[in-house]
Amino acid sequence: MSYQDQPIGVFDSGVGGLTVLKALMQHLPNESFIYLGDTARLPYGTKSADTIRRYTLQTAQLLVKRGIKMLVIACNTASSVALESLQEALPEIPVIGVIKPGAAAAIAATKSGNIAVIATEGTVRNGAYERAIRELHSSVVINSKGCQLLVALAEEGWHDGEIVEAVVARYLQPLLHNTPNFKPDCLVLGCTHFPVLSTAIQKIAGPNITLVDSANTTALAVAELLQKQQLSRQSDLPRSCQFLATDAPERFARIATQFLGYTLSENEIGLVDL
């Protein structure tokens, strides 16, 4: 197998990154993928930066041993604290996160220059979106809010309906509608779990606020990088897509089916130890 025909590694703390994988599979129909969910140690969103860096490096090294040609960190929390240390530790392959593409999409979407961000506690505490957005445009106004419960709702498979809307409203009302001198026209879904709740989020946010998720923009960034580095897959054999989890493959398969939109069975999930 030529180097270009090797798969792209996609890593997340659990199942949320499957929204990014779904976009990658749509935008890059000829590429193969290995997805690894660190389900034994999720969620990363409530852990300290040091712990997240250590866990992310372990999982990345496992994927490198499996022969990936590129690594996508499909987890906002891990991207926010571990991207640079990973790029240093793995100079042999390109490593791409979801924060910068998400920040670029936010800048493209906003007209008022007022941007709201929802994410896990870890991502918000770290301030990664604020930094990435301000690097592109220094004069925007940004407000962020940790919405930890949305992760649990997404994983429980409660994706719409009254309860989801009530939880979303409790988080979003103060952020979007009751912050003085802040009139956002753009809401960044700064956690890869959140796109599965986007119908409820859009309903509460209202029609004047554009939702931005980093899945599509990350897929476009990956496509561009593959072309630029001449890494696109050459083989005309069907592409492969392999799934690995560090724990509980039955649960992974059940939730992955909801996130990907096609059925995965438990015995398609490889169990790996870290």
Add this chain to the structure above:
Amino acid sequence: MSYQDQPIGVFDSGVGGLTVLKALMQHLPNESFIYLGDTARLPYGTKSADTIRRYTLQTAQLLVKRGIKMLVIACNTASSVALESLQEALPEIPVIGVIKPGAAAAIAATKSGNIAVIATEGTVRNGAYERAIRELHSSVVINSKGCQLLVALAEEGWHDGEIVEAVVARYLQPLLHNTPNFKPDCLVLGCTHFPVLSTAIQKIAGPNITLVDSANTTALAVAELLQKQQLSRQSDLPRSCQFLATDAPERFARIATQFLGYTLSENEIGLVDL
């Protein structure tokens, strides 16, 4: 320090076990405690039995090294799968879980012999409550339900109000009121997080259903064991209570304050690596 004056170790995957610690501190005002929350690797409720056993043994060994005279597994998930292997691995100290005391309390509370249990996915899948209850009384009828989202609500500090009641109702209505030939008069809170939501749970369950939590009954079982094995603390110096976490002490202190009912600050939480 004499052996009797050593602290009792209390272990949980995170903060939920603090409801058990609170009961222990009330029932045993002269005993010292070390509480360890494995916050880096929580939640245990969605992990496989092997992983839970491995993690629980590591944390127990750390507490043994700190010189505990007894260990309380204040986590239903860990008690359900790891109690026996822990008792084998640590023959030098008594190890007590929360499942058996909870099962005994359920048998004492029920008149109809119909018992409902809510717990994490891991505890329900494992069937530990059913086994423990049936060991005490073989002819009862038991139905269980995994209520994973209640853990996230408890940790987010959303303990009552409309959203909590709606989530509780979505889980409890089918279990308590719409299961054919099942008329429970007793609901076991089979996760140490759930007692902080008990007002909402009682409201949805209705006045004819008795809530049973294992915190008080576990504290009584510990008191009995201390007496029987002549392990009660002798010193008349004030008792100590030490807190350890494997990650994110700031978050631990914030949630612990809500669970314990008195203020803990971040610098009272020791950070340990596992």
